[in-house]
Amino acid sequence: MYKIDLKKIYKCIIIGSGPAGYSASIYAARSDLNPIILSGKLPGGQLTTTNRVDNYLGFPNGIDGVELMDNCKKQITRFDVKILNESVTSVLFSEKKGGIHKIFFGKKNKNVLKSQGVIIATGSTPNFLGIKNEKKLLGSGVSLCATCDGFFYKNKNVAIVGGGDTALEEANYLAKICNNVYILVRKNYFKGSKILQHRIYKKKNINVLFQSTIVEIMGKNFLEGIKFFNNQDKKYETKMINGLFIAIGFYPNTKIFKNQIDLTEKGFIVVEKGKTLTSNPGIFAAGDVQDPDYRQAITSAGSGCMAALDLEKYLYSL
Template sequence: MSLNEKIYNCIIIGSGPSGYSAAIYAARYDLNPIIIEGNQPGGQLTTTNNIDNYLGFPIGISGKYFMEKCKKQAERFNTIIVNKSVVKVILSNKKGGIHHIILEEKHFFKSRGLIIATGSSPKYLGIDKEKKFMGLGISFCATCDGFFHKEKNVAVIGGGDTALEDANYLSNICKKVYLIVRKNYFIASKILQNRILKKKNVIILFCSNVKQIIGDHFLEKIIVVNHKNKTINTISISGLFIAIGHIPNTYIFKNQLNLDERGYIIVNKGTTITSIPGVFAAGDVQDPIYRQAITSAGTGCMAALDLEKYLSLL
């Protein structure tokens, strides 16, 4: 019987911290998990130069190396890792039903249990050098990378809760924080607005956009244009934190799973249980709030435990 003819107990879509954590726990419960890596093996952490806030690594660790270690740990427990992407799923609404996971090149799997750990993708500005300098000055996570810009000048782009939370956090460790807001007002909560307005080292630039990123091997400066009065400013910074939102990677699950208005998978409170029996969601794909590696790994563990309990009751 070939792989795609057998009915499995645990297929995991996604290979970030939540996916590998789920695999390790599922393997220890003899669920023989299979991870389908997707088009970004290791997830977003592979674009982070250094992780300084994950428990157990006192001197920090590079995101790429951290994910390599997670992969090796999953393989140690005989997790099968498939280097392909999922293009379609057909989910069963019945308890104990079989879910079909269709991969590129007409490969497919059938499984009683499915853990979705596809994560989310940050929204980009869409300007030159933005992706080139990822991890070289440009980041989407202030709590992950802010420490490396201690006592330096940085900028945050965005006017929502995440942007203001990032600016507030960075203001406590950085010399200056330029807060670049496209609109002429904040969309963040009033409490965050009041907090940021009291910060003396936060410089707010309303009606502004970053038009150019300058640097040879890493970020050095940005050119900011005020689209209201047409003024242009060149700002020297070591870090640019983009906080204009994330898009959950849930496109293939639309019309099959319950999603919220932003596209995040809805799970039962305190669990990873979705609206479909035998389907569980872990990590950023169901978490629009925390989006940290350590919380993703925690929900990966929860998903494996929830799946094991589900299977034991069939």
């Protein structure tokens, strides 16, 4: 592990090591900012839980998520990016331009890094149903993103869990390529917007199952079907499907930044439109942590690039 100087004031500290963090580190390193990455609890981010990435530019045959992140890690080490396999425990951000920001890590906030610039790329965490087989079959029939994985279920039968905008958007997308799409909604109504509901009801191959709760995900090594309880008819039902998409929301990993920078009501970091600048000078945000809409690996990587360029411009202005 890279040996750090706790007395030194650095130019660029990156919190998080997914596509946004790795991309930011490359651009920062090429600008001689000597970035340090604190990799967090899940080095490589959510992509390390994805068996197949088929929509990332530059891989005509697709690539395994773990392999993609390993490639990114190898690439940043070529630019001498320093990686600390540590999780940030708390932060103390300055509110003044040119101020020094403190990033604490280790047991009982024992260690602290000081930096003029910080890029936050801590990503988000999806909500799960909390039932057996859910995580075991992730990437083997169970998915958290229709845009990412829908292609693998072309002309097949799939189900989506959720009743909000994300679930309805994914159902509309899947209806274009799948034979049948079942939407399981725990309540007896959709939470999603009316316009999305209208689109749902116009699709002949979308079947809405209100007051339905999944109780079992069937399959040993790959998804075979689901068993759910229909509260309207007070009975258990089974659907044999090829894909199950869980769309019950996600939350940004911003707990440690509360009261340090501006966050939205849902916890996303507020950034200047078209930029990665946060409410505090010298603090920038990239990837899912500031993106409630797209949440794709390629958009995260792009915003990581933006954050590094924004940080470089900020440091030159001091």
